Amino acid sequence: xxxxxxxxxxxxxxxxxxxxxxxxxxxxxxxxxxxxxxxxxxxxxxxxxxxxxxxxxx
Amino acid sequence: xxxxxxxxxxxxxxxxxxxxxxxxxxxxxxxxxxxxxxxxxxxxxxxxxxxxxxxxxxxxxxxxxxxxxxxxxxxxxxxxxxxxxxxxxxxxxxxxxxxxxxxxxxxxxxxxxxxxxxxxxxxxxxxxxxxxxxxxxxxxxxxxxxxxxxxxxxxxxxxxxxxxxxxxxxxxxxxxxxxxxxxxxxxxxxxxxxxxxxxxxxxxxxxxxxxxxxxxxxxxxxxxxxxxxxxxxxxxxxxxxxxxxxxxxxxxxxxxxxxxxxxxxxxxxxxxxxxxxxxxxxxxxxxxxxxxxxxxxxxxxxxxxxxxxxxxxxxxxxxxxxxxxxxxxxxxxxxxxxxxxxxxxxxxxxxxxxxxxxxxxxxxxxxxxxxxxxxxxxxxxxxxxxxxxxxxxxxxxxxxxxxxxxxxxxxxxxxxxxxxxxxxxxxxxxxxxxxxxxxxxxxxxxxxxxxxxxxxxxxxxxxxxxxxxxxxxxxxxxxxxxxxxxxxxxxxxxxxxxxxxxxxxxxxxxxxxxxxxxxxxxxxxxxxxxxxxxxxxxxxxxxxxxxxxxxxxxxxxxxxxxxxxxxxxxxxxxxxxxxxxxxxxxxxxxxxxxxxx
Amino acid sequence: xxxxxxxxxxxxxxxxxxxxxxxxxxxxxxxxxxxxxxxxxxxxxxxxxxxxxxxxxxxxxxxxxxxxxxxxxxxxxxxxxxxxxxxxxxxxxxxxxxxxxxxxxxxxxxxxxxxxxxxxxxxxxxxxxxxxxxxxxxxxxxxxxxxxxxxxxxxxxxxxxxxxxxxxxxx
Ligand code: HEM
Ligand SMILES: [Cu+2]
Ligand SMILES: [Cu+2]
Numbered sequence: 161x162x163x164x165x166x167x168x169x170x171x172x173x174x175x176x177x178x179x180x181x182x183x184x185x186x187x188x189x190x191x192x193x194x195x196x197x198x199x200x201x202x203x204x205x206x207x208x209x210x211x212x213x214x215x216x217x218x
Numbered sequence: 219x220x221x222x223x224x225x226x227x228x229x230x231x232x233x234x235x236x237x238x239x240x241x242x243x244x245x246x247x248x249x250x251x252x253x254x255x256x257x258x259x260x261x262x263x264x265x266x267x268x269x270x271x272x273x274x275x276x277x278x279x280x281x282x283x284x285x286x287x288x289x290x291x292x293x294x295x296x297x298x299x300x301x302x303x304x305x306x307x308x309x310x311x312x313x314x315x316x317x318x319x320x321x322x323x324x325x326x327x328x329x330x331x332x333x334x335x336x337x338x339x340x341x342x343x344x345x346x347x348x349x350x351x352x353x354x355x356x357x358x359x360x361x362x363x364x365x366x367x368x369x370x371x372x373x374x375x376x377x378x379x380x381x382x383x384x385x386x387x388x389x390x391x392x393x394x395x396x397x398x399x400x401x402x403x404x405x406x407x408x409x410x411x412x413x414x415x416x417x418x419x420x421x422x423x424x425x426x427x428x429x430x431x432x433x434x435x436x437x438x439x440x441x442x443x444x445x446x447x448x449x450x451x452x453x454x455x456x457x458x459x460x461x462x463x464x465x466x467x468x469x470x471x472x473x474x475x476x477x478x479x480x481x482x483x484x485x486x487x488x489x490x491x492x493x494x495x496x497x498x499x500x501x502x503x504x505x506x507x508x509x510x511x512x513x514x515x516x517x518x519x520x521x522x523x524x525x526x527x528x529x530x531x532x533x534x535x536x537x538x539x540x541x542x543x544x545x546x547x548x549x550x551x552x553x554x555x556x557x558x559x560x561x562x563x564x565x566x567x568x569x570x571x572x573x574x575x576x577x578x579x580x581x582x583x584x585x586x587x588x589x590x591x592x593x594x595x596x597x598x599x600x601x602x603x604x605x606x607x608x609x610x611x612x613x614x615x616x617x618x619x620x621x622x623x624x625x626x627x628x629x630x631x632x633x634x635x636x637x638x639x640x641x642x643x644x645x646x647x648x649x650x651x652x653x654x655x656x657x658x659x660x661x662x663x664x665x666x667x668x669x670x671x672x673x674x675x676x677x678x679x680x681x682x683x684x685x686x687x688x689x690x691x692x693x694x695x696x697x698x699x700x701x702x703x704x705x706x707x708x709x710x711x712x713x714x715x716x717x718x719x720x721x722x723x724x725x726x727x728x729x730x731x732x733x734x735x736x737x738x739x740x741x742x743x744x745x746x747x748x749x750x751x752x753x754x755x756x757x758x759x760x761x762x763x764x765x766x767x768x769x770x771x772x773x774x775x776x777x778x779x780x781x782x783x784x785x786x787x788x789x790x791x792x793x794x795x796x797x798x799x800x801x802x803x804x805x806x807x808x809x810x811x812x813x814x815x
Numbered sequence: 816x817x818x819x820x821x822x823x824x825x826x827x828x829x830x831x832x833x834x835x836x837x838x839x840x841x842x843x844x845x846x847x848x849x850x851x852x853x854x855x856x857x858x859x860x861x862x863x864x865x866x867x868x869x870x871x872x873x874x875x876x877x878x879x880x881x882x883x884x885x886x887x888x889x890x891x892x893x894x895x896x897x898x899x900x901x902x903x904x905x906x907x908x909x910x911x912x913x914x915x916x917x918x919x920x921x922x923x924x925x926x927x928x929x930x931x932x933x934x935x936x937x938x939x940x941x942x943x944x945x946x947x948x949x950x951x952x953x954x955x956x957x958x959x960x961x962x963x964x965x966x967x968x969x970x971x972x973x974x975x976x977x978x979x980x981x982x983x984x985x986x
Binding site for chain 3: 275276278279282351353357359360441442443446481482484485505506507508509510511512513516520521524525527528531532535536539585588589590591592594595597598599664665666667668669670671672673675676677678679680681733737738739766770771775776777778779781783
């Protein structure tokens, strides 16, 4: 307990790992999230919001 | 690694004095959570029309004020100071400068919140000539009892001293370690507190210069747009003040529980710096529909707000990647198959992951809130509580509860009473919030307002969509009930845990990041520079709007009256003020006044 | 500083997303012409609105061939005039102010929505289509009977509107 990260994270300890690990699952998940975000936005802005009565024009 | 030597000593063993403070802060936080949840269920059942027998519709606003203040200010902030005290001491591996100062700020915060809390709760009884039914945003010219404002001021001053405590401890550490990088957790604490100083200065000014003197009768009137703007100067960054401790846990504790380590320390630092820079110059996005503020200022605020999405989107990637790394260390394979190799039986892990998932959904409704003109559709509808119960109400609250299952043993040496109940608890919260929040969003699109005791009106019906108003009310009521049950499970589990005997061997080490701090440019640690830039951005964003507001309405308002909601005679006057042409409504108000008496 | 290639991809996608959101809002402003409540109206003395030329008598007034102005006062706990009656297929500008505390003015289920702040006049212009009835709610907490604060917006046919006006009544 009570160690600090700085003291231990020497370059030799970590740099090797970094190159080996490609978070492809993360990229996939976040890609799906991106698509959901864009589709939901298109629905809520262009269909729901712009389709309502009494749009404020001034 | 020194794990073999260190591994068997918990935080409570190494820093017993600090552990006591952390425990006190967390207990204060959970007391607020309990009270907040009681008001939460009362108002959920009331506004959905399921059960209105417990409070009158007038008292609804007393309950709502209590819910907002206890949860959004008290629960979050007490947890934050507890967590930060743990994080600073743990990551610097040294005690705080002077524990008496630490107890001083704790005492001030507790006293301040008690004062504010009493002034609110007194609204439920006629025995005391005191109340503060102004909601947690306290927009003038509605006026609370002076103790409400005074308590807030004391609470904020306490939090400032807490920040100073962390900064001084870090400076002392720096003298001992002149060449070391700031440990990540301390870095997160310091950037958060720097942001807090900038943000809370405005609300402190609003309270001390305008609202408190006004409630004491020293000045006659205030400028409602000015005090409102000062509130939101604070009110947006405060949401990051709630969120950043959750981020701290996602970055530094969640990867460890997942069996891995943080993906990138430098990016974590960049994210916190971005929050420090961008959190404050955006508050006007809460005032998109305010008259008296130029459209140009609103547009600038929106642009800043949209770029403030960046640190959260980056966080999503880094945190999920850290978890994926953990899963692969545990033998996970495949494009997504590794998801099954995670410790889903661990309530701390599952709770934080579900909190993160809800935050992703909240990200969407937040984008809608941020989009300047689409605000016409959802402003002040119940869509907005739907949104922030995903963010502060789950991303933050559920992360705090989940983290408690991991942290509590570290600061007490007592194992959690039942981890299975913990698992049930976090899942029930998730399900309850999914129901409640989803239905709130849908009702918001129908136009159902927030902050109202009886959202059904006599003169019209809401359009029918998504199942319609009534059906959505049922969903909200079921969701709210599940949330209340979940809170009871959490608090009950913790109380039973406190009865457990102390044991040894609970210590957990936090591993360093995959890409460590040496990879991060040194300039990231130059806090003075970032605070300087943050201040420049705040001045750029706020100097002109504030000048324009003062220019229009004056420092003390264009003849705006005073509307105390804190003593009965005032309510009388207020009912009389409604013109006779509003006959029916005035009668209703008058009979309400009767009820209050 | 080392950033993983995938993370760079995500960073780029995030920036694109932000630009897309800003682009949508900008499109809404220049395409359909959505304007924000702004500071075009000068400040007003809320104590003096009973003498004010526009607000002493809250009403709907014709100002052009198909253009109307509605002067609306919000106060604890109602709106004046109530109902607000306007003709179909016209352009209506609402001027809304408060006699006491902060209120909201929301035509439920539509995009007409604004804060009503004492000392300020909120100005929003909308275009009405076919005849319809809408509820108006106060969507900012304004005191003990806030939940009772509602009104009505009636969009009626031109002939009904003219008839109603001659009759000197809203309906
Ligand atoms: C037991 C769980 C909870 C329930 C049943 C619940 C229910 C509700 C409901 C129904 C409202 C809307 C009231 C209205 O606008 O009329 C509300 C408002 C609110 N809730 Fe919760 N909530 C819960 C937990 C939380 C948590 C954990 C937080 C934050 C940490 C939170 C923060 C808020 C805030 C800030 C408001 C807005 C108050 C206002 O408009 O002034 N709630 N809650
Ligand atoms: Cu905000
Ligand atoms: Cu109102």
